[in-house]
Amino acid sequence: xxxxxxxxxxxxxxxxxxxxxxxxxxxxxxxxxxxxxxxxxxxxxxxxxxxxxxxxxxxxxxxxxxxxxxxxxxxxxxxxxxxxxxxxxxxxxxxxxxxxxxxxxxxxxxxxxxxxxxxxxxxxxxxxxxxxxxxxxxxxxxxxxxxxxxxxxxxxxxxxxxxxxxxxxxxxxxxxxxxxxxxxxxxxxxxxxxxxxxxxxxxxxxxxxxxxxxxxxxxxxxxxxxxxxxxxxxxxxxxxxxxxxxxxxxxxxxxxxxxxxxxxxxxxxxxxxxxxxxxxxxxxxxxxxxxxxxxxxxxxxxxxxxxxxxxxxxxxxxxxxxxxxxxxxxxxxxxxxxxxxxxxxxxxxxxxxxxxxxxxxxxxxxxxxxxxxxxxxxxxxxxxxxxxxxxxxxxxxxxxxxxxxxxxxxxxxxxxxxxxxxxxxxxxxxxxxxxxxxxxxxxxxxxxxxxxxxxxxxxxxxxxxxxxxxxxxxxxxxxxxxx
Ligand code: SAH
Ligand code: SF4
Ligand code: F3S
Numbered sequence: 001x002x003x004x005x006x007x008x009x010x011x012x013x014x015x016x017x018x019x020x021x022x023x024x025x026x027x028x029x030x031x032x033x034x035x036x037x038x039x040x041x042x043x044x045x046x047x048x049x050x051x052x053x054x055x056x057x058x059x060x061x062x063x064x065x066x067x068x069x070x071x072x073x074x075x076x077x078x079x080x081x082x083x084x085x086x087x088x089x090x091x092x093x094x095x096x097x098x099x100x101x102x103x104x105x106x107x108x109x110x111x112x113x114x115x116x117x118x119x120x121x122x123x124x125x126x127x128x129x130x131x132x133x134x135x136x137x138x139x140x141x142x143x144x145x146x147x148x149x150x151x152x153x154x155x156x157x158x159x160x161x162x163x164x165x166x167x168x169x170x171x172x173x174x175x176x177x178x179x180x181x182x183x184x185x186x187x188x189x190x191x192x193x194x195x196x197x198x199x200x201x202x203x204x205x206x207x208x209x210x211x212x213x214x215x216x217x218x219x220x221x222x223x224x225x226x227x228x229x230x231x232x233x234x235x236x237x238x239x240x241x242x243x244x245x246x247x248x249x250x251x252x253x254x255x256x257x258x259x260x261x262x263x264x265x266x267x268x269x270x271x272x273x274x275x276x277x278x279x280x281x282x283x284x285x286x287x288x289x290x291x292x293x294x295x296x297x298x299x300x301x302x303x304x305x306x307x308x309x310x311x312x313x314x315x316x317x318x319x320x321x322x323x324x325x326x327x328x329x330x331x332x333x334x335x336x337x338x339x340x341x342x343x344x345x346x347x348x349x350x351x352x353x354x355x356x357x358x359x360x361x362x363x364x365x366x367x368x369x370x371x372x373x374x375x376x377x378x379x380x381x382x383x384x385x386x387x388x389x390x391x392x393x394x395x396x397x398x399x400x401x402x403x404x405x406x407x408x409x410x411x412x413x414x415x416x417x418x419x420x421x422x423x424x425x426x427x428x429x430x431x432x433x434x435x436x437x438x439x440x441x442x443x444x445x446x447x448x449x450x451x452x453x454x455x456x457x458x459x460x461x462x463x464x465x466x467x468x469x470x471x472x473x474x475x476x477x478x479x480x481x482x483x
Contacts, residue, residue, distance in 0.1 A: 002041050003031040003041060004031070004034040004040045005031040005033055005040060005042045005044070006036070006039075006040035006043045006044070007023060007033070007046065008037075008061060009046040010058065011047065011048025011082065013211045014182075014213070015046050015047075017164055018080070018104060019046045020155060021107065021146050021148055022080065022107055024149075024151035025148055026042075026114070027153075029115075038068055041118075042078065043078070044110075045061060045062070045080065046080045047080065047082055047084060048081065049082040049083045049177045050176070050352075051348075052350045054083075055087075059094060059095070062098070073097075076100070077095075078099060078101070078102065078113070078117075079095075079098055080101075080102045080107060081104050082178075083181075084101045085104060085105070085128060085180075086180065086181050086354065088125050088127060092123060099117040100113045100114065100117055100126075101124070102125070102126045105183055106126035106128060106142075107146040108144060129142040129143075131180055131184070136184060143167060143168060143182070143183035145164060147188070149199065150196065150203065152204065152205075158203070159204065159402065159441035160205065160206070160208075160209065160402065161208060162209050163200070163208050163211065165187065165193055165210045165211065165212050165215065165218050166187050166212030166214070167183065167212075168183040168186055169182060170217075171291070173278075173288050173290055174289045174357035174360065174361075175321060175355060175357040178213055182213065185217065187227075188220070189222065190227045190232055193236070194236065194239070197239050198239055201240060206400060207245075207400055208242055209246045210229075210232075210248075212249075214249070214254060215247045215248060215250060216247070216255055217251055228259070229247065230258040230259045233259075233263070234262060237268050242268060243443060244269075244270055246272060249274050250276075252277070252290075253291055253292055253300075255300050255303070257307065260308055263308050270427060271308050272427045272428040273304060273308075273311055273314070274314040275315065277294075277335060278315075278317060279328065279331075280333070280335030281324070282294055283323075284321055284323070284324055284328050287323060287361065289356070294331070294335065310427065311427065312428055314341055316345045317347070318349050319332070319349065319370055320349045321365070322349070324373075329377075333376065336380050337384070340384050341384070343385060344381045346374050348373075349365065349370065351363040383453075385453040386453045389453070392429075393448055394449075395447070396445050396446065396447045396448075397425045397426075397429075397431065397456070398425065398426055398443050398445060399423040399424065399446045400443050401421050401422075401423040401441065402421075402440065404437065405420040405421060407420060419436075420434060421434075421437075421440070425456075430456065431446055431455070432456070432458075433457065433459055433460055445460070445461040446461065447459055447461055
């Protein structure tokens with residue numbers, strides 16, 4: 001039986017990681033990836049429910065498959081992930097030809113369900129328990145973390161990998177569907193995380209990005225011993241071959257001093273914190289049930305800057321949340337100006353059925369107002385990005401080279417060899433420079449000569465090699481790119 005797999009993924013890093021795991025487990029069963037959905041024997045969508053737009057995208061993709069599935073009923077179509085958990089009945093109703101529905105806490109069942117679907121079993125589903133359907137321990141057990149052995153060929157970069165340290169979320173921000181679909185917060189055992197990181201290092205991975213919905217709330221208790229993120233970072237820091245450690249996404253209230261000191265003291269930890277503020281208005285923060293005030297956030301930011309002076313801080317904002325007045329919004333603008341974030345992800349509020357926000361408040365900000373506020377906040381943030389980037393001109397930064405830049409990939413297809421490579425600084429800024437593929441996976445000094453709001457442009461430093469110095473290859477093998 002032919003085994004061609006097509007998979008499309010939307011959503012956050014957690015979903016990227018889930019897809020990597022699903023693909024790896026299917027490869028073990030002999031599946032090969034294809035980019036051609038019409039040539040696939042199995043078509044999977046790994047879905048997101050965080051905003052309506054993410055769901056619409058998947059329904060459109062499913063709609064485009066309808067004819068093909070009618071003509072080729074043997075093609076297996078599966079819907080995985082957060083939307084599967086949230087909307088199983090609706091999916092079967094809107095796309096009755098879907099063969100399997102698998103929630104994010106049941107992904108380990110995917111290969112088996114596919115096998116059964118190919119044997120003719122129809123309309124299967126594997127879902128976790130809802131948050132009010134059973135006692136907590138039972139719900140927790142129904143959300144299983146899916147972290148099988150890592151397959152290096154499955155990552156978009158062989159040098160970087162996400163490592164899950166936590167599943168679920170217990171914060172219940174009123175706008176957010178994640179706690180319903182991803183279940184209760186649960187930390188993974190530190191020993192498992194360490195073992196996985198060692199495997200990744202042996203596979204040539206240089207950078208590890210620890211992921212959790214509120215990653216800095218991480219806690220694992222066993223035999224009376226409790227492990228926090230700061231301690232986990234100390235453990236992972238000793239893994240040979242790993243050069244950089246990052247963690248996303250942080251919750252403002254859980255940014256404890258021990259964590260900040262760990263980042264400052266451990267050279268492999270990136271001085272980078274993605275810690276969403278969401279709104280600059282106390283009234284809106286309270287409606288969102290974020291659990292902090294603007295002043296609390298300011299204090300947290302002050303501690304970050306005191307303990308980790310070089311830190312870059314990134315944020316998320318929601319504009320047009322229920323009841324957001326122009327004055328509330330202007331407070332978000334003021335906070336973006338005050339906090340000088342490295343970057344901010346800005347989202348228009350999208351009401352999610354099943355959240356407290358949908359139940360309690362009217363989605364009363366018109367779409368065009370949301371759109372205007374989104375553009376305005378983005379413009380303010382972009383101006384700050386450019387100003388912050390100007391400070392890098394003439395400076396030399398250490399860049400972990402990830403691969404060809406996106407534009408270089410496009411050009412390469414059009415007119416010949418690659419020239420532009422892209423990577424990131426320790427504090428997560430994107431750097432593009434002239435180079436070649438052999439530099440990927442290495443950390444190189446790059447001097448910055450130009451900047452846009454989201455990218456620094458530079459040249460690899462070559463002049464450090466005086467004749468009196470031994471020729472130290474900048475870890476790029478002989479015939480390196482600088483020549
Ligand atoms: N766990 C992370 C990210 C959650 S989802 C955290 O807590 O920071 C990523 C972002 O999507 C959130 O930070 C928020 O800004 C946005 N978001 C979540 N629900 C949303 C909704 N209903 N409408 C618009 N944006 C939303
Ligand atoms: Fe959603 Fe809030 Fe949890 Fe983040 S902390 S995943 S925004 S409920
Ligand atoms: Fe979306 Fe689920 Fe992530 S809802 S943002 S894919 S946790």
